Amino acid sequence: MGRLAARSLGIPVVFTAHGWAFTDNVPPLQRFVYRVVETLAAFFTSRIITVSEYDRQLALKKNVCNTKKIKTIHNGMLLLPAPHRSVTEDNKPLQIIMVARFGPQKDHATLLKALSVADSTNWHLTFVGGGDNSETGNLADKLGLSDKITFMGEREDIPEILENADLYALITNWEGFPRSILEAMRAQLPVVATDVAGVSEAVIEGETGWLVPHRDEDALAAIIATAIEKRQQVYDMGLAGRTRFENNFTFKHMMDKNLALYQEVVLEEG
Incomplete structure (x- = not known):
């Protein structure tokens, strides 16, 4: 109108x-x-x-x-100072975070299923976002993952929360060009994301993160296992993502x- x-x-x-x-x-x-x-x-x-x-x-x-x-x-995001990061020690859980509203568009379930079959359990997952998370919580209980997941709800301090993460995940059903991925790149985080719509225009496979086919929990599990095992690669991808953000987004x-x-x-x- x-x-x-x-x-x-x-x-x-x-x-x-x-x-x-x-x-x-x-x-x-x-x-x-x-x-x-x-x-x-x-x-x-x-x-x-x-x-x-x-x-x-x-x-x-x-x-x-x-x-x-x-x-x-x-899309573009305000330029903020790069966080002070270092390579995460191998014995510490890989801190995975997904910032996304709970609803039909996002695919929290595939992420949980992938984590349940990943070769390593040395991880912790944080969900940030509004909406009804009861279905996701019930699935986490069913898969025996509840003690490894934090639900933070809707938050306004996303940049500060991202500073405590090692890997950003956006597992989804459809997108345009997600601003949350740009936030993660700005925070010097590598990204693992579903390869839909314009996601691959932000995330460069093998350079700033990983792209996974839609609802392919096995492929996602393999990527997470790689990230847990190769902490230096995770750190290097985060640096590359920050550079790509500064140069383009x-x-x-x-x-x-x-x-x-x-x-x-x-x-x-x-």
Whole structure:
């Protein structure tokens, strides 16, 4: 409605899609409805910004708009000082953290199942996020993992919490371009994440972390076992992730690209 109202007043419209509701692994009916809605809305839009190249290509594939109308600008986060980290001692539990709301989009269950079959039990998992975590808690009880998991609920001090972690996990069903991964990279953490949508545009396999197929608990278990065994590699990947964040995903990178696009639209339609 906002786009239609702006167009009726002759005001240019720039819309940022933070992930499409018709992306892979979203329920089929929901995908269909939202694709139709976004295609209609695109007629009233001067430019569409997608936060991942995956989403741009998806929109073009689904004929939401033409190539000229749509541009990729990755999310960015404020630059904070790098935390002081060192290689975690082998005898200490690997501190794994996942910051994500409990709900259909995220796949906490696959992470728990992977941990239950991993070769090593030298780990501790922290879940941070709102929503109903009862189903995840019940699964942890069933798998005998409850004493190795902390549920912190919704928190505002994420940067400070990340400083106490060794490995960031985002195991999920669908995404756009997750800001939580950028937060982890900023915190100098390696990332293990489900390879969906634009995740691979942030996480470089084998360099800043690991990508795992959707709902592949065995592959995820093997990655976690590697991280527990190879602490120096975990540390080195975290450093590489921080460098990649600084070079590509700061708020300034995002702001400069957005401003350039806004200026382009004003010159064309102003």
